[in-house]
Amino acid sequence: MEKADVRERVKSVVAKVLKMDINQVANDANFIFDLGADSMQSLELVAGFEEEFGIEMDEDKALRIQTVEDAVQFIAGYLN
């Protein structure tokens, strides 16, 4: 899957979970500091990515994902 495609789908999940407009989700946005996610929403984001891409992310590593770009890199790497 192309990174650009992964990025769009990641942003779509972020917008849905954090209940915001997808246009507000910047590529380099930090989930907590920029988008206001709390710790539970961070977990929800990971779960959302898992469902969207049909993958299972390692709990420990998943918690290190802090930005949209982190998620894109991780998921693209996983899928490839």
Next chain:
Amino acid sequence: MKIRQLSRSEIDLLRINGCSADDWSQVAITEPVIPERYRNVRFSGTVTISKQDGTIEIDKSIVRPCGIYDSFVKDCQIGENVFISSVKNLVNQRIGNNVVIENVAELVNEGETTFGNGTEVEALNEGGGRTILIFDCLTSQLAYLLANYRNDIKFIKVLEQIIRDYIRTKKSTVGIVETGVRIRHCQIIRNVCFRQYSITIGAAFLQEGTIQGCSADPAIIGEGVVAKHFIILSGSHVDDGAILDRCFVGQGVKIGKQYSAENSVFFANCEAFHGEACSVFAGPYTVTHHKSTLLIAGMFSFFNAGSGTNQSNHMYKLGPLHQGILERGSKTGSFSYLLWPSKIGAYSVVTGKHFSNIDAGDFPFSYITEENGKSLLTPAMNLFTVGTRRDTDKWPKRDRRKDPNTLDLIRFDLLSPFIVEKVLTGIDVLTKLGESAQRTQEVINYKGLQIKRLLIKSCARYYEMALKIALSEEVVHRLERLPANTMLNEIQKSLTFDDKVKNESWRDISGMIATNSSIQKFMDEIRAGKISTVNSTLEHLKAIHQEYEKTAGDWFLCKLEQRLGIEISQILPGQLIQIISDWKENRLKLNNMILKDAEKEFDFNSQIGYGLDGDTETRQLDFESVRGTFDNNTFVCDLKQESESVVVRAEKLFAKLNEL
């Protein structure tokens, strides 16, 4: 020592010292009689006094000659070398040796009393029906059974009779002040038993109670305390204007700073300041420190109440008859509110206000939060928070009890079989909820709570992590105990377990983790009259407590066998290596998640308000000087060290198994 009446010349000398008596023939004394040890004393009724020829330390570096001074003494037996001074009414007391009673308005005993033993405390349900008979060796386990097993009418009836038989032995028409007791600067004390070495300084009003103590761990009652119908056990401090009415205070408890409590029981190492308790069953380590915190009609243990925590038990219908359960290790956030009846699973955190009756008992380690007026449940979330880990480490270190006879039986294990059994249930329930949910659903409703559908799988996975750690840890422990060069058949033998545990279920009996069958057997024996005294009741419970490690270990192995679908007594080295590998991986994963959570305490957001008048660098430096750094934090260092040790332990076992 011969006790005798005073001689004429001794009476004359006492009179010269300002003493008088209703009838001098009723005053008996042990030799040597030293008249100057009695000044301005009015003797009334029958008074016997042991020798007063020594000195006594009444406070640090204040040593006074023993004797009786400036007091009214009526119908008292007074032990050796006491210091009794400025007691307006000392009536009907049996006073032991080396006692200090100084500046007390009234220390009297009226009629027959059991000194608070047998007081009926309506704990847990304010409307009644869960009455706990309190007495001076009540344990959290007995109280739990008395309060919660009301369905078994015969058991309760027999157990209460055993307790009443014990309470009868406490009946007295004389007040008791035992050896080494200090009672100073108090106002009114009526029908109170002061056991050995207890200290009471500045109490305002004490009535119908027992203050237990021992030389190793005296109970201490401090200034302004008002207590009626109470039992206070060794090592406890009740002070600073606390008000207790119909309360039991167990060992090592601290109550003060104007805390008020009625119809409540507090067990080992509880702390209660500022707030209010009404019909509370405060199991071991229940802590409430803040003003405006009301605990009402609830049962707690290993609990921490945030400021302004509140619950409603009165729905203005049939009265204040609702109750709530917060299982061990739970916390409530500031100004959280719970509507009773509700049940919160072990090690959970409740924040926000919850206006539905919620039952989260199947989900330990949950976050229960409020979102748009609804109660949101996130199971397993609190498993990997730094708070849960820190609490678990700190409780055993904070056991204040020094009395050689510790009463409450306490297990501290985080992943005990009681919790693991709940984790198993939690996984089952989550799996079923996940399977039945539609992908379009945002939330799933469950027993008054909402669970985010997206999180169901993740939460179940977190529970799985805890499960793998708990079950495989027993294998690790057993293998580590084996000597080097142990043969495979010996290893297999060491992993066998008693088949009886197969169908066991576990209970948290207010601190004691026990199998359902052991509790049922205990209850059968009570019902059948095979256990018939308080002492044997306590001994039986201790025996159950001591069975824990063996039974818990066997149960873990049994569950592991069931989950792996193998016969563990026939296990092969490769399978053992896989189990240890899983244990290592999950222990490290969990520790890393906890470390990640701890890291948040040091991130940029946590530095808000630091370095007030400076730039970013000032902020960072100010934060580090006050809070330290993540890498230097003791908790963080310990956890990292623990992870390193997990790796070393696993490698050692791999080496051992690879040699087979």
